Structures are given as structure tokens and as C-alpha cells.
Amino acid sequence: MSHPPPPSAPPTPPAGPVIHDAWTLPSNDNVNPYAFSVELDGQWFLQKGKMIAFYGQVDFQGIGAGRLDHLIAENFHSPMHAADWVVAQGRGKMLLADRSYDINSYRLDDGNLTIRSGNLLAFEPGLSLKQSIIPGFLTLIGTGTFVAASNGAVHFVEPPIRVDPQALVGWADCPSPCHHYDHAYLRGVLGGVRAMTGIGGASGEEHQYEFVGAGQVLLQSTESVLAERATGAGPEPGT
Amino acid sequence: MAFLRLQGTRVLAVDLAGDAVRAKNGAMVAYDGEMTFKKMTGGGEGLRGLMTRRITGEAMAVMEVKGHGTCYFADRATEINLVRLDGEKLFVEASNLLVTETSLRTGTTFTGLRGASQGNGLFTTTVEGTGQAAILSDGPAIVLRVTAQTPLVVDPGAYVAHTGGLRQQLQTAVGWRTLVGEGSGESFQIRFEGDGLVYVQPSERITVGGQL
Structure with a gap:
């Protein structure tokens, strides 16, 4: 009994970069x-x-x-x-x-x-x-x-969490994203001066987005954001 | 015989034993052993090459690195891709060429309208012969094979290099909508037909037409 020859092993790719073509490119x-x-x-x-x-x-x-x-x-x-x-x-x-x-x-x-x-x-x-x-x-x-x-890998985190606005990529299913300001930082006369002028050293971490409830928050491992696309302002007050 | 190998993906190590390689001027980051660096005017292509490069604007600042030991090259932490040539011709932008073995000849060639759409000028650099070359890309280059059945269309800003017998043509879909800013955003494309490999980078440099 004769068997057909086993299918020949695919040729080993030559050392170097992987070459993709229309068929070997992954699908989605x-x-x-x-x-x-x-x-x-x-x-x-x-x-x-x-x-x-x-x-x-x-x-x-x-x-x-x-x-x-x-x-x-x-x-x-x-x-x-x-x-x-x-x-x-x-x-x-x-x-x-x-x-x-x-x-x-x-x-x-x-x-x-x-x-x-x-x-x-x-x-x-x-x-x-x-x-x-x-x-x-x-x-x-x-x-x-x-x-x-x-910019950098995405990390999934679960609320409750406060995140830096620049590191935020998005969120899924969270019902309540809101702003959080570190109020303790702004107390007193000196705090007021800092808040108004930035003199005295603003840490850049006074403002965060706060998420509570069930869902997931996506963060990137950098604080440089991708170029914003103009998305328009919110509705005019009073409308 | 010079030996090119990647140290990670952003540093190229070249082992030299008394021989030489050509490298982009100033791309050396470290070396081990004895090396001499000599600026080569006009890409080391002689007077004729120098004149061609001056005229075509495909200027290439190249140095010859010669010695014993290992020399390391890198450029702005961009990714480095090794290309082995066996008699075929590599077309690459001069600014994307990092290192070539001395067994390879470099020259300039007319690319037609594609170059203009890319903001790289009308000319490109060719590398010919047998040996290895290292090319730079913003993000690791993806190598795509073009066959007669499967032509490939590439965004001019993502194109890095190609090898083989490929015909390229600029295809445009510029209409009045493009002019009033409602274009498809992919108005200029290079279509490659024939048989060969195209290197694309996962990023787009800004082209003459802006973000197309």
C-alpha cells in the first residue's frame, strides 16, 4: 500500500524579517x-x-x-x-x-x-x-x-479610581465619570495664590477624573495625549 | 567581511575585521576596538555621484567606518531593519538608509510623482549588489509581498523602501471635495504592481499635502 508523500514541510523562512502577503496577513x-x-x-x-x-x-x-x-x-x-x-x-x-x-x-x-x-x-x-x-x-x-x-500599552483598571486626565484613554460601562479637584491643596491664602497664579509650584496633579460604579477604565502608560480632534464645546448654558 | 546584526531593534552592531562599511553620518553611538571614521562627500559615489546628488537633492551624508572590532549605530531610537540583497536593487529614501556594506553600490534614481507626493523630492536612492543594508523606519517595518495577482496600495507617508521588479504609480482621487476639505483623506496613494517586496512603517510622515 502506497501512501502519498507527506506534505512537504513549509520552507523555513530565511533569516530576517517576516514577509507578509495578501494571504498571510492576519484577519482582523x-x-x-x-x-x-x-x-x-x-x-x-x-x-x-x-x-x-x-x-x-x-x-x-x-x-x-x-x-x-x-x-x-x-x-x-x-x-x-x-x-x-x-x-x-x-x-x-x-x-x-x-x-x-x-x-x-x-x-x-x-x-x-x-x-x-x-x-x-x-x-x-x-x-x-x-x-x-x-x-x-x-x-x-x-x-x-x-x-x-x-501611547504605550493600555491598562484596564476597575473603579473606584481617580485617574490623571492625560493618561485616560477611555472607559466602558462606567456611569459616572466626574472631575475631582484636590481641595486640600487649594486651602489657605498660599493655596489661593497657587491656585490663581501657579506660583509656588503646581504639582499638576490637582485635577483628576473620578470613576465610581461598575465598569472598566482604560489607561495609557504615558501622559502625552494623542493630538486632539476638535469635538466642539458642550451646549451653551441655558439651552 | 563586515557582519551586521541587530542588538535589540533600535541598535545595529557591525563586526569589522579590518574592512569597512558605509554609514549615515553621525549615526555611531559606541564602538569597541579600533575604528576610523571618514566623511565621504557625495555618498562615496565619486564626482559624478556627488553632482547627481547635489542636483537631485537626494543628499546623503555618509561616512566610511573602518577598523577592527564592533561598531554600534542608532538614529533617534527609530527601528532598524536588515535587508539582505542578492543582486537585486533596493529603493530607499536617503534619510532612511543607515548602513550599507561596501560590496553594495548606491546611486540615485528618478521616482516620478511619488516622491513629490511624499515630500521627499523626485528622486530616491538605490542600493545594488550583494550584501546587507540596514534601513530605518518609524516603528518596525512591515514587509509586504507584491505579486502579479495581488498588487499593493501604500500610503505615501508610510512607504519606506522596496525591492524587486515593481512598477509604481501614483493614484489620486483628488476632486473638488478634497479642495473644500471634505476629501476622503486618502487621496494620494502609490500602487505597486509586479513582483517584489515593499517595506511600510506603522506611521505616516507629514507629506506635502498635509495629513492626507
């Missing part, structure tokens, strides 16, 4: 800590300028332009951000990256997550994007995957 996973590969079959939302390369047939269109106008009503409830986002449409593998910052993908299952607008790179149409009531943050609601960048 990280290529390395700094780049994410999207298996595109349909639509994805991207922040402008985060696509670095793609295989296949992909079109990029501004949101709200022409035939994609209806997306604003369905998935993209933030006209203020429409100019910063594009829709990638087609089939293929697409690589996303952002200034060689750490990139991670997260999956929401009928959940909600709020994230600093500059950190969000891309999301699936299963999610819908809304502006958070906290300026500079966006809220994603629904089911699907999204991709976010952070």
Missing part, C-alpha cells in the same frame, strides 16, 4: 504591536490618514458625501466629526497604524465604551459612533470591533 488582528490588519468585506469607518497600505479593491469616501450620506443617520451620529472620518468600502486586507503608537482592537458585545477622540482609529459598522457629553470623547454603542491607539 494585529500584525505587530503597532499595526492592525483589517479583513475588509463591506465597510469600515476610519479616521483620516490611518490607513498605511492595502491589498485588494478598496475605495475611500468621505462620510456624508454622495451615496454614503445615509451612514450618518445609521452609524455615525456625530456630524461634527464627519470631516475627520472616511468610509473604506470594498474587499481586501487593509493595514492601519498611527504614528507607531501601540494599536489594540477591542470587541464590544452589545456594550458601550467612551474613548478619547484622538485615540480611536477605526470601527465596524455594527457599532454606532456618538459624541460623548464630555468634550473630546466619543462613545461607541453596539456590537462589533474597534481599533484604538495608545
Whole structure:
């Protein structure tokens, strides 16, 4: 009885960098800590300028332009951000990256997550994007995957916690993010002078965001924030 | 024979035994043994090379490092990628080239519109021959294979280098919407067709058109 020859072992890759092609690129996973590969079959939302390369047939269109106008009503409830986002449409593998910052993908299952607008790179149409009531943050609601960048690795912490505003990437399910000021620091005449003028040495740690309740808070391991996207101010007082 | 190896991902160690390598001017961070550093005007390509580089703006400040021992190179903590060439040609921006073995010839070539869209000028550097070269990228470079069936489209700001027989063309999707600021944000792309490898970095340098 003859057997077919065993399948030959895959050729050992030559010493050196891994070479990716259209088939070996991961599907909806990280290529390395700094780049994410999207298996595109349909639509994805991207922040402008985060696509670095793609295989296949992909079109990029501004949101709200022409035939994609209806997306604003369905998935993209933030006209203020429409100019910063594009829709990638087609089939293929697409690589996303952002200034060689750490990139991670997260999956929401009928959940909600709020994230600093500059950190969000891309999301699936299963999610819908809304502006958070906290300026500079966006809220994603629904089911699907999204991709976010952070300067340094992301850490998940559970409330109750107070975090430095610059280190905050986002939070999931927490009902009550609020400001916390270190009041003891501002007491007395000297404290008043410090608070008003910064003379006498402000530590830079007088102000934190406070989270209580159930949920998770995402922190990055640096205090330098990604470039803010203009998100507009809150509603005018009295409206 | 010079031997290039990575020490971590951001430092390149070169073992030398009396021979030489060419390196980006000022990229040496430490050495062990006896080394001499000699500035090479015009990238060590002779008078003709010097003139070409002056005219094309693809200036390359290069030094020749010669000696016995180990020399360490690094540049602004950017990632270093080793490329082994076996007679093929590597196209890379002069500013992204860290070290080449002396068995490799460097030169300049016309890239057409791609260079202009990248803000790197109309010319690029070629490295040819057999040996190793070290190239720099902002974040570890991803090597993507292009075949006849799978052409690749790259953002000009993320392009670092390529090898092999590739045709490149700039594809634009500039319309009136781009001009009024409602463009797709991915208006300029380089399309690679043929057979070869493209190195992309997980970050985008600012191009002439701004954040495209």
C-alpha cells in the first residue's frame, strides 16, 4: 500500500524579517504591536490618514458625501466629526497604524465604551459612533470591533479610581465619570495664590477624573495625549 | 567581511575585521576596538555621484567606518531593519538608509510623482549588489509581498523602501471635495504592481499635502 508523500514541510523562512502577503496577513488582528490588519468585506469607518497600505479593491469616501450620506443617520451620529472620518468600502486586507503608537482592537458585545477622540482609529459598522457629553470623547454603542491607539500599552483598571486626565484613554460601562479637584491643596491664602497664579509650584496633579460604579477604565502608560480632534464645546448654558 | 546584526531593534552592531562599511553620518553611538571614521562627500559615489546628488537633492551624508572590532549605530531610537540583497536593487529614501556594506553600490534614481507626493523630492536612492543594508523606519517595518495577482496600495507617508521588479504609480482621487476639505483623506496613494517586496512603517510622515 502506497501512501502519498507527506506534505512537504513549509520552507523555513530565511533569516530576517517576516514577509507578509495578501494571504498571510492576519484577519482582523494585529500584525505587530503597532499595526492592525483589517479583513475588509463591506465597510469600515476610519479616521483620516490611518490607513498605511492595502491589498485588494478598496475605495475611500468621505462620510456624508454622495451615496454614503445615509451612514450618518445609521452609524455615525456625530456630524461634527464627519470631516475627520472616511468610509473604506470594498474587499481586501487593509493595514492601519498611527504614528507607531501601540494599536489594540477591542470587541464590544452589545456594550458601550467612551474613548478619547484622538485615540480611536477605526470601527465596524455594527457599532454606532456618538459624541460623548464630555468634550473630546466619543462613545461607541453596539456590537462589533474597534481599533484604538495608545501611547504605550493600555491598562484596564476597575473603579473606584481617580485617574490623571492625560493618561485616560477611555472607559466602558462606567456611569459616572466626574472631575475631582484636590481641595486640600487649594486651602489657605498660599493655596489661593497657587491656585490663581501657579506660583509656588503646581504639582499638576490637582485635577483628576473620578470613576465610581461598575465598569472598566482604560489607561495609557504615558501622559502625552494623542493630538486632539476638535469635538466642539458642550451646549451653551441655558439651552 | 563586515557582519551586521541587530542588538535589540533600535541598535545595529557591525563586526569589522579590518574592512569597512558605509554609514549615515553621525549615526555611531559606541564602538569597541579600533575604528576610523571618514566623511565621504557625495555618498562615496565619486564626482559624478556627488553632482547627481547635489542636483537631485537626494543628499546623503555618509561616512566610511573602518577598523577592527564592533561598531554600534542608532538614529533617534527609530527601528532598524536588515535587508539582505542578492543582486537585486533596493529603493530607499536617503534619510532612511543607515548602513550599507561596501560590496553594495548606491546611486540615485528618478521616482516620478511619488516622491513629490511624499515630500521627499523626485528622486530616491538605490542600493545594488550583494550584501546587507540596514534601513530605518518609524516603528518596525512591515514587509509586504507584491505579486502579479495581488498588487499593493501604500500610503505615501508610510512607504519606506522596496525591492524587486515593481512598477509604481501614483493614484489620486483628488476632486473638488478634497479642495473644500471634505476629501476622503486618502487621496494620494502609490500602487505597486509586479513582483517584489515593499517595506511600510506603522506611521505616516507629514507629506506635502498635509495629513492626507
